[in-house]
Amino acid sequence: MEARREGFGSRTAVILAMAGSAIGLGNIWRFPYVAGEHGGAVFVLAYVLATVLVSLPVFVAEVIVGRRSRTNAKDSFSVLTGGKPFWKAVGFLPVFIPLLIASYYSVIGGWSIEFLIQALKLAFINTTPEASTEIFTSFIARPWLPVVLHLLFFLLCAFIVSRGVKNGIERFSKITLPVLFVLIVLISVYSLTLPGSKEGVAYLFKPDFSKLSPKTFAYALGQSFYSLSLGMGAIITYGSYIRREENIMISSAGTAVSDLLFAMLAGLAIMPAVFAADIEPGAGPGLIFQSLPYIFSKMGIQAPVLSAVAAILFFFTIIIAAMTSLISLIEVGTACFVEKFGLSRPAAVSIITLLCGSAGVLCSLSFGPLSGITVADKNIFDIFDWSASNVLLLLMSLLVVIFVGFVMKKRDVRDEFTNGGAFGGNVRMFDLIYFLIKWVAPVAVLLIFISNFII
Numbered sequence: 001m002e003a004r005r006e007g008f009g010s011r012t013a014v015i016l017a018m019a020g021s022a023i024g025l026g027n028i029w030r031f032p033y034v035a036g037e038h039g040g041a042v043f044v045l046a047y048v049l050a051t052v053l054v055s056l057p058v059f060v061a062e063v064i065v066g067r068r069s070r071t072n073a074k075d076s077f078s079v080l081t082g083g084k085p086f087w088k089a090v091g092f093l094p095v096f097i098p099l100l101i102a103s104y105y106s107v108i109g110g111w112s113i114e115f116l117i118q119a120l121k122l123a124f125i126n127t128t129p130e131a132s133t134e135i136f137t138s139f140i141a142r143p144w145l146p147v148v149l150h151l152l153f154f155l156l157c158a159f160i161v162s163r164g165v166k167n168g169i170e171r172f173s174k175i176t177l178p179v180l181f182v183l184i185v186l187i188s189v190y191s192l193t194l195p196g197s198k199e200g201v202a203y204l205f206k207p208d209f210s211k212l213s214p215k216t217f218a219y220a221l222g223q224s225f226y227s228l229s230l231g232m233g234a235i236i237t238y239g240s241y242i243r244r245e246e247n248i249m250i251s252s253a254g255t256a257v258s259d260l261l262f263a264m265l266a267g268l269a270i271m272p273a274v275f276a277a278d279i280e281p282g283a284g285p286g287l288i289f290q291s292l293p294y295i296f297s298k299m300g301i302q303a304p305v306l307s308a309v310a311a312i313l314f315f316f317t318i319i320i321a322a323m324t325s326l327i328s329l330i331e332v333g334t335a336c337f338v339e340k341f342g343l344s345r346p347a348a349v350s351i352i353t354l355l356c357g358s359a360g361v362l363c364s365l366s367f368g369p370l371s372g373i374t375v376a377d378k379n380i381f382d383i384f385d386w387s388a389s390n391v392l393l394l395l396m397s398l399l400v401v402i403f404v405g406f407v408m409k410k411r412d413v414r415d416e417f418t419n420g421g422a423f424g425g426n427v428r429m430f431d432l433i434y435f436l437i438k439w440v441a442p443v444a445v446l447l448i449f450i451s452n453f454i455i
């Protein structure tokens with residue numbers, strides 16, 4: 001088995017692939033609007049704290065489960081417990097959750113393709129905030145085009161996954177991740193020259209503690225998990241491709257730092273634009289699609305070429321960032337179908353495409369023909385996002401830390417974390433990380449999980 005398994009080729013490849021999974025719509029699309037809905041800078045502060053104290057330990061725990069078991073996310077718990085029925089059952093979660101997320105994630109990928117097309121057609125040269133909001137809302141309500149673009153987006157990512165871990169995923173992330181960073185830096189530097197930039201920066205970094213509420217923490221932790229791809233088996237799966245000689249702490253911290261940095265850069269790129277366009281920061285999921293076109297158009301009055309280029313680069317950035325994340329979601333199920341049922345990669349990927357493609361169609365239609373179907377004011381798309389981000393991934397993360405903290409032997413955890421004592425830094429850090437995994441993370445996740453239902 002071990003000999004047949006593919007893996008990542010180097011430490012850089014590990015970090016780039018993991019950061020590719022982490023950096024995505026969560027950073028560019030979700031972070032700014034969730035921060036906008038939950039108090040701006042106080043949310044950012046809670047988010048950074050949550051990442052360092054809770055998400056990073058959970059990340060390490062997932063990598064440990066993956067690398068120790070050397071198998072797909074579904075079987076990893078079972079392999080490590082010698083087939084205990086409860087943990088065998090838990091294994092279904094990391095197959096189900098990524099499928100759920102992949103379905104609606106790809107819909108937003110489709111929206112980004114449409115906006116790239118519009119940018120290429122120079123549609124944002126002359127528009128008002130109302131007009132760009134209208135472009136967005138009327139587009140997502142259309143029955144066909146968003147569905148077709150969602151399927152196209154999914155197929156692109158599925159194709160890369162079908163090419164394998166090294167030739168597909170690793171190669172793609174190695175090229176795209178550095179490009180992403182360059183692009184987001186360029187866009188945020190530009191954004192900082194806009195008229196509303198001071199307000200935007202203050203909104204992100206100057207906390208107004210009167211806006212702090214228990215909800216701020218709940219959403220900050222949910223966002224941090226989502227952004228680091230935790231609680232859905234993606235990191236367990238990628239962890240299982242990490243070679244024995246790599247340092248788990250470096251890979252994990254490297255990913256967390258890149259992800260935080262990217263979220264901040266995305267915030268700096270987007271918030272000034274939101275204020276310059278006079279859009280409510282709590283406008284919800286359409287935030288970036290509504291604020292940015294207006295900015296591009298404003299800029300277009302003085303510098304049409306620069307504006308067109310910025311618009312094209314921005315939507316291109318979103319597409320690439322979303323692709324590397326969707327790829328990791330597809331890989332979770334693929335690894336499982338290949339290893340569990342002996343399917344070929346293309347066959348496994350095709351099944352997943354069929355499942356998520358169809359579920360995604362429902363999510364897409366929930367902004368148009370199916371908008372009447374709601375539960376507690378949430379349409380199908382919102383239900384997918386809410387149940388995955390606010391419920392299931394917290395539950396799964398809780399199970400992972402309980403597993404590493406209470407079910408696995410401490411000796412084994414230490415052995416995996418320190419590579420049998422080979423890494424001195426990790427040996428010194430072990431007690432702290434173990435404490436965070438075993439006590440801090442479960443308590444924090446449990447509190448937030450419960451708070452979701454009572455606040």
Ligand code: PHE
Pocket residue numbers: 021022023024025026027101226227228229230232234325326328329
């Ligand atoms: N972390 C990704 C993002 O920030 C989303 C994602 C979640 C990807 C889970 C893979 C697994 O967009």
